[in-house]
Amino acid sequence: MFYSILFPSQKQHEEPREVAAPACFKDLNLERIFAPVLKTKKEYEIESFFYTPLYDSETIVYRQDVMREMEDADIRALFADFSNTVYDIGLSMNTIRASLSAEDRWHNNYVTRGRMLDCAERYCRTVSALSEGLSKKAFRSAGLCGFAEYVSSYCASADFAGLCAYIKRLRESLNTVEYCMLIKNGTIRVRKYEGQADHSRQIIDTFEKFRQGNVKDYRHKLSEEPYAVHVEAAVLDMVAALYKDIFADLNDFCVKFYHFVDETIWRFSREIQFYLSWLELVMPLWETNLPFCYPKLCETPEHLYCRDMFDLALAHLENGKIVVNDFELSAPERIIVITGPNQGGKTTFARAFGQVHYLASLGLCVPGSEAALYLFDHILTHFGREEDVSTLNGKLQDDLVRLHELLDKATSRSVIIINEIFASTTLSDALSLGGHMMDAIAALGAPALIVTFLDELALHGPETVSMMSTVKQDDPAVRTFQIVRKPPDGLAYAMHLAGKYGLTYVKLNGRLRK
Numbered sequence: 001m002f003y004s005i006l007f008p009s010q011k012q013h014e015e016p017r018e019v020a021a022p023a024c025f026k027d028l029n030l031e032r033i034f035a036p037v038l039k040t041k042k043e044y045e046i047e048s049f050f051y052t053p054l055y056d057s058e059t060i061v062y063r064q065d066v067m068r069e070m071e072d073a074d075i076r077a078l079f080a081d082f083s084n085t086v087y088d089i090g091l092s093m094n095t096i097r098a099s100l101s102a103e104d105r106w107h108n109n110y111v112t113r114g115r116m117l118d119c120a121e122r123y124c125r126t127v128s129a130l131s132e133g134l135s136k137k138a139f140r141s142a143g144l145c146g147f148a149e150y151v152s153s154y155c156a157s158a159d160f161a162g163l164c165a166y167i168k169r170l171r172e173s174l175n176t177v178e179y180c181m182l183i184k185n186g187t188i189r190v191r192k193y194e195g196q197a198d199h200s201r202q203i204i205d206t207f208e209k210f211r212q213g214n215v216k217d218y219r220h221k222l223s224e225e226p227y228a229v230h231v232e233a234a235v236l237d238m239v240a241a242l243y244k245d246i247f248a249d250l251n252d253f254c255v256k257f258y259h260f261v262d263e264t265i266w267r268f269s270r271e272i273q274f275y276l277s278w279l280e281l282v283m284p285l286w287e288t289n290l291p292f293c294y295p296k297l298c299e300t301p302e303h304l305y306c307r308d309m310f311d312l313a314l315a316h317l318e319n320g321k322i323v324v325n326d327f328e329l330s331a332p333e334r335i336i337v338i339t340g341p342n343q344g345g346k347t348t349f350a351r352a353f354g355q356v357h358y359l360a361s362l363g364l365c366v367p368g369s370e371a372a373l374y375l376f377d378h379i380l381t382h383f384g385r386e387e388d389v390s391t392l393n394g395k396l397q398d399d400l401v402r403l404h405e406l407l408d409k410a411t412s413r414s415v416i417i418i419n420e421i422f423a424s425t426t427l428s429d430a431l432s433l434g435g436h437m438m439d440a441i442a443a444l445g446a447p448a449l450i451v452t453f454l455d456e457l458a459l460h461g462p463e464t465v466s467m468m469s470t471v472k473q474d475d476p477a478v479r480t481f482q483i484v485r486k487p488p489d490g491l492a493y494a495m496h497l498a499g500k501y502g503l504t505y506v507k508l509n510g511r512l513r514k
Helices: 030-040 047-051 057-070 073-100 110-135 142-155 158-174 199-210 229-242 244-256 263-286 312-317 346-361 395-409 427-444 455-459 491-500 505-513
Strands: 179-184 187-192 296-298 303-309 325-330 335-339 370-374 379-382 415-419 448-451 464-472 475-485
Touching (some): 030 047, 030 346, 057 263, 057 296, 142 263, 335 427, 335 455
Parallel strands (some): 335 464
Antiparallel strands (some): 303 325, 303 370
């Protein structure tokens, strides 16, 4: 039996979810990626779905299959309209039920009951239209197939048929209600309509002979219906006294169908926004020919890779004009060490590495044309922080404390990303500390990416892969933002520094001759 479009079973759906962003969000710029999604879909309260990575491949594949089908524009439009309408009805009914349970007639009145009838009628139309739309689609994913079957069975059920029939009968009865109001000296009296003349019609007919062609309509359309609820409620009470049976039927309807919105359908209307919001975010980049794919999730780090990977947050800032890169790790390789000149894209690459792993764990499509990524337990990051003077620690001590906490938490199932550590100490100390860090990470057996200015770390052992940010061959000061697999050499950075400070051979020679 279908339960959730995000989880294959009710048990998985009911497992606790995170209510706050994971610690890695800031370092990986994931907070920038998700911010527009969560802002535009705030009323759906889907934050926990983005804050909770999945640890089982079954649920991830379940979501991937749904999202593949959601790429179809017609399917997205069908579910978007349905989701907006049903979720709004559900929220309106929460307010209506609160009013109907109130003891005061200010809230608990026939106006409120009429609104409930309107919501129920709108709900039936929306669900019936969805069922008809779904019947014309051939789904492949377990999630959407299950939901389509659920909706079809629900619409054929006696409960739904009874709801629709009751609404139709009640509407027909209410359409027979006709009454007159006598308003005099602040007093309103109500009586049944007994064929009295329609004076408004008579006035229009009288002045019709003065019409000379079409004229401008000066009537002003109000953005909201102007009404005084207490007056309407009082008038309806008097009308109800005249048509006791019909309004008693309305009362019975509100009691019998107090919870008419099906819980599974309402849950779907909220959860489908997880897919809709993500596709709304990535579609503009898709249209710029940036690639997205559904990665294979690996239980072991024997062979991990991603082709044409990029930083999603940066891609949005640059409107899709961004350099893509690859990485690949094949056993015994587990640790990528990136060196090269500053401002060459090393940190961006590190963020992209973390982003694709995290997004993959949610079952989302990720930046890249093809990927096999690790099914992790945690993504642990160590990026630069401003020195915290309240701790009275120096920058190096802060780095070491945070690194110690990271390694204590890390397991062989973690993904570790460390960016420019030990930059505040001497080269010899940095090499010594860096060596101990590499030993600890290698012993864990976890996949890791380390950005460093220490070329020696890229040659640490057989588990280490060296990658470098590159520069133009004819102009070392110009970055290509390509991160390629090659041994460290430090030459590009040295040449850039020498050129920047006028210390190249040619410039020194020129000055010494003067």
